[in-house]
Amino acid sequence: xxxxxxxxxxxxxxxxxxxxxxxxxxxxxxxxxxxxxxxxxxxxxxxxxxxxxxxxxxxxxxxxxxxxxxxxxxxxxxxxxxxxxxxxxxxxxxxxxxxxxxxxxxxxxxxxxxxxxxxxxxxxxxxxxxxxxxxxxxxxxxxxxxxxxxxxxxxxxxxxxxxxxxxxxxxxxxxxxxxxxxxxxxxxxxxxxxxxxxxxxxxxxxxxxxxxxxxxxxxxxxxxxxxxxxxxxxxxxxxxxxxxxxxxxxxxxxxxxxxxxxxxxxxx
Numbered sequence: 001x002x003x004x005x006x007x008x009x010x011x012x013x014x015x016x017x018x019x020x021x022x023x024x025x026x027x028x029x030x031x032x033x034x035x036x037x038x039x040x041x042x043x044x045x046x047x048x049x050x051x052x053x054x055x056x057x058x059x060x061x062x063x064x065x066x067x068x069x070x071x072x073x074x075x076x077x078x079x080x081x082x083x084x085x086x087x088x089x090x091x092x093x094x095x096x097x098x099x100x101x102x103x104x105x106x107x108x109x110x111x112x113x114x115x116x117x118x119x120x121x122x123x124x125x126x127x128x129x130x131x132x133x134x135x136x137x138x139x140x141x142x143x144x145x146x147x148x149x150x151x152x153x154x155x156x157x158x159x160x161x162x163x164x165x166x167x168x169x170x171x172x173x174x175x176x177x178x179x180x181x182x183x184x185x186x187x188x189x190x191x192x193x194x195x196x197x198x199x200x201x202x203x204x205x206x207x208x209x210x211x212x213x214x215x216x217x218x219x220x221x222x223x224x225x226x227x228x229x230x231x232x233x234x235x236x237x238x239x240x241x242x243x244x245x246x247x248x249x250x251x252x253x254x255x256x257x258x259x260x261x262x263x264x265x266x267x268x
Contacts, residue, residue, distance in 0.1 A: 004032075007033070007076065009036060009189070010035075011037050020193075025197060026071040029200055031071060032225070037100075038080065041086045048097055051075035051099050054075070076100060077102070100232075102123050103232065104123065104126055105126065113137075116150075118145070124150070124228060129169040151224055152184055152186065154176075156189060160198075161196075177211035177212065178211075185207075186221075200222070
């Protein structure tokens with residue numbers, strides 16, 4: 001069975017607090033975590049920087065509870081998109097975007113949710129759990145995302161912090177479950193402090209409140225996380241292939257149009 005993972009630990013500027021989060025995650029039994037770098041275009045124009053290597057941040061990684069292995073640390077980029085133009089960054093062949101292990105998108109409107117599910121080359125689609133959704137989930141885009149190997153992320157920390165957010169979290173999660181039938185769900189923390197982290201089995205129990213079955217809830221913190229990481233690896237390697245394939249096509253197009261140009265000159 002795949003180990004447990006938390007794919008959303010906010011990457012703040014304080015290294016000590018990050019180290020504390022890592023140690024807490026390893027102590028709780030998580031074998032992998034992702035440090036999440038969030039870019040919200042609504043706040044201000046931001047550039048995507050290269051991800052900081054975990055080896056630069058942490059001289060030594062903590063050992064996972066009950067094992068002899070050190071915790072695996074991944075890099076993650078989350079783009080909060082509120083306008084279709086924000087998606088262009090993901091469609092471009094930005095070198096810095098491709099360097100992240102996991103790419104997630106947080107769509108704020110139904111149109112952007114549809115775009116994220118059907119066309120964007122991402123690994124995760126984030127579901128809003130802090131307020132009432134401004135739209136209803138529809139089956140076609142959700143099913144297409146599942147077919148494309150994209151996973152939907154639900155956060156549990158807001159539900160622990162506030163009773164109002166707990167209602168929104170459960171309500172929005174159940175709305176999604178009615179459409180996706182418990183498939184392709186990942187549950188993450190977005191914990192900013194060690195006290196906000198919960199053990200994987202506790203998180204799986206929370207998944208039952210979200211409308212997941214016992215096996216689906218367990219997969220949301222283990223096998224589905226592993227599948228998301230593998231999807232990211234495939235995307236990263238495919239990016240290079242797509243780029244090299246496009247160039248020869250342009251050459252072929254030029255070769256096919258040249259004779260036509262010559263014919264036009266000779267006819268003239």
